[in-house]
Amino acid sequence: MSKLVSGLREAVQLCGLRDGMTISFHHHLRNGDFVLNMVCDELSDMGFKDLTINASAIHEGHGRLVEHLKSGVVTGIETNYMGSAVGRYISEGRLKKPVIFRTHGGRPSDIERGKSHIDVAFIAAPSSDCMGNCTGKFGPSACGSLGYAFADAEHADRVIIITDNLVPYPLAGFSISEVHADYVVSVDSIGDPAGIASSTTRMTRDPIALLIADYAAKVIRASGYLKDGFSFQTGAGGASLAAASFLKRLMQEQNIKGSYAMGGITGYIVDMLEAGCFETLADVQCFDLRAVESLNKNPRHREVTASHYASPTAKSSLVGGLDTVILGATEIDTQFNVNVHTDSRGYIMGGSGGHSDTAAGAKLAIIVAPLTRARLPLISDRVNCISTPGSTIDVLVTQFGIAVNPSGGDLALRLSEAGLPVRDIRDLKKTALEISGVPKPFAGGDREVARVLYRDGTQIDTIRNAAV
């Protein structure tokens, strides 16, 4: 009674993988992930061609994937986020088939509705028993939540569990259960713990980021949402984390008992849980080892599936009850549309992740970003790529002032009355241009290299090849 096979090759053979099929991966091991590269190398050795990869995210550590794109082992990519290592290759227009970008909520929604079929799912599991009861909560490569992998496990035709920590059957603390697992492969290592906890979770000392964070916390206070029952998500960027830290102080001073924080969880959010700022954490992804440890030990810190987190077609999901989210942006336009997919030269270096999901769900969606970066202005008349529609963004916070979406009712008034520097987004744009100068107009190509699907599955934008 065991699903353990001799290795990856045998598991792939037993699954009946064929050229042209779709394989899937989750990204909870982040930059420390070994599994996507390991599997693609093996499939290349086995002579497979024309595979499509559906990965919840593709990180910088997956640069080797470019070799498999060049050789035709992989000819299609579907993902919610793509780092620049692979993004550059895509933006150079070198992959025939456009990349499909989804969101963290849209991906499980499409998988569950049968709109995005997975033939074989490869699930990196920090601990598993021989039948595939597995979890990310402990083990030498512990990554915490396996939130993004549930839809793959539940709906792929075949599921291969890859682990470097085989434990006795049955693993009581399983996240994904054996009912979904076809084969189990034991390997030396599924990831580098140092890369699993990303450096983005360090607190910033940048005075501009701290100023922005201070404003963001004050925006939340002035908005009226910061009261008992408050729910919150923030990203792992410097200003976002600093804002959480300021918010914690505010909540403690005013003895505000929030209900939940959600999303990608950092140690800073764990601190807020333990300090009584929140009753529970709903964790779809752990950003650092403190979050991993907390998820494993604290029953009020709960792993949730990506569907529970943000699916637009689930009967409900956590984003629907969200009061406030703090998000980043690489670019925002005067209609408040946000770009997190491409850089200023049009190269892919990111993706929606849960950006548009949480913006759509939250009552107050705040963008925090410095007004200029590397002498390039944050604000334009039209973003190069709409990742998140402006209709779902409420406030932009920069170090030079705060712009409120005109659709936001009396929010601008509330912020002004609280003494915050509210400015028209077009004025902020002018300031940005005064500092940075007018940037060279973006000269993209004509070739469609990626389609950006909004969380409901409709195409919200197209990414074309960047100037070479």
Place this chain on the structure above:
Amino acid sequence: MSKLVSGLREAVQLCGLRDGMTISFHHHLRNGDFVLNMVCDELSDMGFKDLTINASAIHEGHGRLVEHLKSGVVTGIETNYMGSAVGRYISEGRLKKPVIFRTHGGRPSDIERGKSHIDVAFIAAPSSDCMGNCTGKFGPSACGSLGYAFADAEHADRVIIITDNLVPYPLAGFSISEVHADYVVSVDSIGDPAGIASSTTRMTRDPIALLIADYAAKVIRASGYLKDGFSFQTGAGGASLAAASFLKRLMQEQNIKGSYAMGGITGYIVDMLEAGCFETLADVQCFDLRAVESLNKNPRHREVTASHYASPTAKSSLVGGLDTVILGATEIDTQFNVNVHTDSRGYIMGGSGGHSDTAAGAKLAIIVAPLTRARLPLISDRVNCISTPGSTIDVLVTQFGIAVNPSGGDLALRLSEAGLPVRDIRDLKKTALEISGVPKPFAGGDREVARVLYRDGTQIDTIRNAAV
């Protein structure tokens, strides 16, 4: 942001329930359950007709269902177990459509494969938030595991959560998540705690049951399966529980570290977990309040879905790894076929539950039963109803001796060598008849009143109306 509606009636209306549809229930509140009656009464008041009830079990407390069968509100029943309150009515041949009996593993398998469609699932939830994140682990009507309800929640078109303990959103310790819930109904009480923990979980003092239990424990010891890694299930009947108690002593004396116990869990099995006899408990149903408390507090005591427990079409399930199960019987024949559906007069008073699932999965399936009951013999030439095929039963243990299935290899020899009173099952039958006299031949009717589906969905037997 709430799925809370004014009451059951509004929830039913919003779900679009229509005559002829199938509604479902789980039985974790056992004899204390108020929800099945409450819903049927309401649907009767609303004028519904021709509904089919798919319930994981129908207990004695559901006798009122007979009124709804008489009036035509309910015209079909599918279940894994039926107590005599409703069973008598069915056996009298008074319901036109035959009852469909499944097993605890076959039911979720059929639901998941689309062979058994549920239009509206009614889920009794001892605690729920306003969005339907719910659990049985705590609350005034705590019942512990909701194992049987997962398939209903995941696959019914509409899901109504009925709770008497509304908790703040989000309930971190949910078992079933909001992604499946359509509406939440708050009621005064979903059940009577005194009925939830059935009296069957009391330890027996009956000397015959204790003798049988002693034999059963010795059979397990002599079988060779009782070693480190041992896995075990037992029912909640007197002899089964006593056998667990004797087994605990054996395991402690010999310092045997088992791996897991599974199935319906009692306080006696919790004792074995805490005494180090097992590493983990896989709990599909709690039989008493001590089990409920343990499930809520001990991370090594884990709730599992009915599919994980026993589905024959899941990629694997816990029954597949089971070493030994101890089961009861109302009747067994010389081919070792077991009847747990009907009594000696052919009246329905039970059902497979997990009987045939665990018998099929376990390496050693032991039946414990007194050789006669109320002057009726246990053993016949052909059981009135085959609940569990004899090919999956290894040993019958009675107070007058132990019969081993001839297909069991050298098991009979092992037991004899251990000094156990091994006898041919035909000899045991003779002894039974000597004690009880030859019973009046069973005179059943011609009318099909129930179909017994084996765990794989094939029909294994037919129950006809009993003599009136």
